[in-house]
Amino acid sequence: MNDEWRKVMPECGDLQQDAILSASVLNWIKNQCGGSWDIYHICPLKGGVSSVVYEIQLQRNEEHAIWVLRQYTDRAWLAEEPDVVLHETSALNIVHRNGMNSPNWIASDPEGSHCGEPSVLMTRLSGEVILMPDDLTSWLAGIAQELALLHRKKIEPFPWSYYSYIDPSQFRLPGWTTRPKAWEEIARIIKEPPPNCTPRFIHRDYHPGNVLWERGRVSGIVDWVNACLGPPGIDVGHCRVNLVQLHGLEAADHFLDLYFDHVQGEQGIEYSAYWDMLTLASYVDVELMVYQGWVDLGVTHLHKDLLAARLDEYAESLLRRS
Structure with a gap:
């Protein structure tokens, strides 16, 4: 062994x-x-x-x-x-x-x-999942740095390629929103052709629940089953929609800034609000629910009204970035 x-x-x-x-x-x-x-x-x-x-x-x-x-x-x-x-x-x-x-x-x-x-x-990697850190800034920095490290890798061809989990033309506004006009605009934008990008090796399910920590540092990333070649913005967007729900808009925006600090100058990695919008649209459902995986890991303070408010705020913020 x-x-x-x-x-x-x-x-x-x-x-x-x-x-x-x-x-x-x-x-x-x-x-x-x-x-x-x-x-x-x-x-x-x-x-x-x-x-x-x-x-x-x-x-x-x-x-x-x-x-x-x-x-x-x-x-x-x-x-x-x-x-x-x-x-x-x-x-x-x-x-x-x-x-x-x-x-x-x-x-x-x-x-x-x-x-x-x-x-x-x-x-088994050493470490544990941390969703409610004592030091939010350091926690976000570790998550951002690890994702940037992955996206900067020049990985050989891989048989699995990115595809959208939803058909944007079939997207329907969530019934729980109090900001329908923001979602209507997002629905319009994601029906447009996606921006050109250079495919990179992406995790495809990158979020804090798949990041392990030990002694205040990231010890590894798990759950690689959805990995593929695709737009880096999908990983960024997926992580951000999770961060918005767990910690709010400011945390998701800070993560974005930290990530681009690490990939600055990397050709083919550029921000587009389209990918954030698409991952947001892929994530929401008719009935808003707290992710059971978070509950299993001890996050019990979230509720539907809080998630709805945070996701509505996030939707409006993406329109300001587009």
């Missing part, structure tokens, strides 16, 4: 035999390290909503390792993207080769023939 897979972990008692995963899954996991390591403990990880994720703790004599098993159980997603395991596997390998702080791929079960569900096994 590669030394990079080994993580020091606190002693947590006698070897446990968990019934969370079947014997077939456990045997498949053990086979990935030649059967010489024992599974010490298994626990579900919170924060995901479209797959189930487990932390797998292993030991061999005095050595310890922590892996992560991700199992795809969303039938609608699997029907739409049956090669999702291959997609994540390819993304993990390419970002690792290019020096990004990301999990190392270990093994895949694309059809679920061993694990019962399509599955990916990877190393």
Whole structure:
């Protein structure tokens, strides 16, 4: 087993035999390290909503390792993207080769023939998700710097390309808005042809819930399954619409400034409010709901009225930038 897979972990008692995963899954996991390591403990990880994720703790004599098993159980997603395991596997390998702080791929079960569900096994990065930081400025700076680092990478061709999650011509104004004219203008703008841009390797689901922190610094980025070649503004916009809801407009704008401080002079990376508008339109739904992943991670103060007010304010701010 590669030394990079080994993580020091606190002693947590006698070897446990968990019934969370079947014997077939456990045997498949053990086979990935030649059967010489024992599974010490298994626990579900919170924060995901479209797959189930487990932390797998292993030991061999005095050595310890922590892996992560991700199992795809969303039938609608699997029907739409049956090669999702291959997609994540390819993304993990390419970002690792290019020096990004990301999990190392270990093994895949694309059809679920061993694990019962399509599955990916990877190393666990050290660190934790922080959504409500004590130092908001430093937190935003770390998130912005890591995204800029990704977008500055000259990554080789990748089989998956960006496509919009919505048909802009079908966008309908959210029923909860109190600023319909702003949304009407956004609806008009996103129906126009998108601005020209140089495709870069993008995460495609970049937001604070996929950023890990340790000792006040970003320790890595997770959840690369949607990675593709596409407009960098999609990553920026997706992160900003999450920041608006979590911390308000000022935080989202500060993140934008910090990001462009890091990509200044990088050819082909320019701001366009179009991508912010498109990601905003992709995010809202008829019924506004607090993201369950945030609730699972301890963010319980958000409510629909607050989110609606923040998103309305954000919509108007984007028109001022367009």
